[in-house]
Amino acid sequence: MAGFYIHIPFCKKLCHYCDFYFSMSLENKEKMLKALALEIEQRREYLGGETITTLYFGGGTPTICTAAELEELINTVKRFYPCQLEEVTVEANPDDLSADYLSQLKAIGVNRLSIGIQSFVERDLLLMNRRHNAQMAMEVVPMAQAAGFNNITIDLIYGIPEQTQAEWEQNLTIALSLGVQHISSYHLSIEPKTVFGNRMKRGLFHPVDDELSEQLYAILEKKLIEGGFEHYEVSNFAKPGFYSKHNTSYWNYTKYIGVGPSAHSFNGISRQWNIANNGKYLNAIQNSEIYWEQENMSAAEQYNEFILTSLRTAWGIDKKRLQQQFQHHFIDYFYTSIEPHLASGKLVDTGTNIRIPSHFFLVSDGIMSDLFFVED
Ligand code: SF4
Known part of the structure; x- marks a missing residue:
C-alpha cells in the first residue's frame, strides 16, 4: 500500500503568503505534462511493486489542467504501477471550477476535492491576493455537490491581520452550513520568501499576537467538534469515515512517491526530493540527467x-x-x-x-x- 503525489507546478497568481514552488508562466505546460508522464514511467521501480491506493494532485494549481490532461496522468500511473485506487484527490482553486469541469473530473475517477477557499471574507481574500472572491467561495461547494462529489475538503486560514474572532466564527459557521466532510485549517504563517514576509521585514505587515492566535484556535476546535468533526491531525478535521487517506498514509509512515518539480518521495529507507525549478526539471528529464537529491536517513x-x-x-x-x-x-x-x-x-x-x-x-x-x- 503506497501513495502517489503529482505536483502541477503552475499558478495564475501569487498568493501573498505562499512559499510553495510554482511558475506563473503556462508556456511550458504541455512539456511539463509530458515530463511528468515520463517521470511516472521512469520511476516505476521506486516503490518496489507496492500497490498504489491513493493518488493526489497537488500544486501549484492542478485545476489549471483540463480533465483530459489529468486523466492521461492517472492512466499513466495505472499503466506502470499496480493500483487499487481508493482515493483520487484534486486540489482546486474555486475560480477554476464550473459545473461542466466538475462533472468531467467526476467522470475521470476523481472522488475527492480539496478546495482552497481560505476565507469567506472579501477583505481577507484581497489581502492574501487570492484569485477568487467571497461569492465564489460560497457558491463552489454546492456546485461540486451538485456534480456528485460527496467527499469534499476545504482549506481555511486563520490568524489573518484584522480578522476578528467574530469573523472567524462566522467563517466556520458558513463552512459547517455547506455540509463538507473535511476541513483543513492553518494559522497564517509568515515565511521569509513571501510577499507578506517581505512586507514584514519592511515593517509594513504585522502578524496577529499569540493571545489572539490561541483564541482563534480555541474557536476552531470548539466549533468544529460541536459540528460533528473529529480533530484527527494538528490542522485537519473530518466527519467520521472521512479522514484523508492520502495524508494519513504520510503520518503513518507509509511509502509514497512524488513526481514533478519540488515533489518529495519516501520509500521506507530514503527520502528523495526533486529539484524545485521547472526549467531545470524539464531539461534534466529530457536529457536523462539527475533531477533529484536523496538522503539515506540515519x-x-x-x-x-x-x-x-x-x-x-x-x-x-x-x-x-x-x-x-x-x-x-x-x-x-x-x-x-x-x-x-x-x-x-x-x-x-x-x-x-x-x-x-x-x-x-x-x-x-x-x-x-x-x-x-x-x-x-
Ligand atoms: S494557489 Fe496555492 S500554490 Fe498557488 S500561489 Fe496560491 S497558495 Fe501558492
Whole structure:
C-alpha cells in the first residue's frame, strides 16, 4: 500500500503568503505534462511493486489542467504501477471550477476535492491576493455537490491581520452550513520568501499576537467538534469515515512517491526530493540527467521522523510499533523525555499509545522538539 503525489507546478497568481514552488508562466505546460508522464514511467521501480491506493494532485494549481490532461496522468500511473485506487484527490482553486469541469473530473475517477477557499471574507481574500472572491467561495461547494462529489475538503486560514474572532466564527459557521466532510485549517504563517514576509521585514505587515492566535484556535476546535468533526491531525478535521487517506498514509509512515518539480518521495529507507525549478526539471528529464537529491536517513533521523509524523495525529505514537522499529537506546530516550510532558498533561498515555491532547496541538512543535534525539 503506497501513495502517489503529482505536483502541477503552475499558478495564475501569487498568493501573498505562499512559499510553495510554482511558475506563473503556462508556456511550458504541455512539456511539463509530458515530463511528468515520463517521470511516472521512469520511476516505476521506486516503490518496489507496492500497490498504489491513493493518488493526489497537488500544486501549484492542478485545476489549471483540463480533465483530459489529468486523466492521461492517472492512466499513466495505472499503466506502470499496480493500483487499487481508493482515493483520487484534486486540489482546486474555486475560480477554476464550473459545473461542466466538475462533472468531467467526476467522470475521470476523481472522488475527492480539496478546495482552497481560505476565507469567506472579501477583505481577507484581497489581502492574501487570492484569485477568487467571497461569492465564489460560497457558491463552489454546492456546485461540486451538485456534480456528485460527496467527499469534499476545504482549506481555511486563520490568524489573518484584522480578522476578528467574530469573523472567524462566522467563517466556520458558513463552512459547517455547506455540509463538507473535511476541513483543513492553518494559522497564517509568515515565511521569509513571501510577499507578506517581505512586507514584514519592511515593517509594513504585522502578524496577529499569540493571545489572539490561541483564541482563534480555541474557536476552531470548539466549533468544529460541536459540528460533528473529529480533530484527527494538528490542522485537519473530518466527519467520521472521512479522514484523508492520502495524508494519513504520510503520518503513518507509509511509502509514497512524488513526481514533478519540488515533489518529495519516501520509500521506507530514503527520502528523495526533486529539484524545485521547472526549467531545470524539464531539461534534466529530457536529457536523462539527475533531477533529484536523496538522503539515506540515519537511525536517529528515522526515529525523529517517526516522532514528528506520529505526534501530529490524534492517535499519536503506537508504543508497540516504536518497540518493534527502534533500538533500545531510542526507546529508553523516548520514555525519559516524555516524563515531564506526561506530568504536565501535554502528553497522554492511553495504554497502547502516547498522544498529544488536541487542545495542546497548537504547541505541538515545542513538545515534539523536546522528544527529538540529537546525535553527537
Ligand atoms: S494557489 Fe496555492 S500554490 Fe498557488 S500561489 Fe496560491 S497558495 Fe501558492
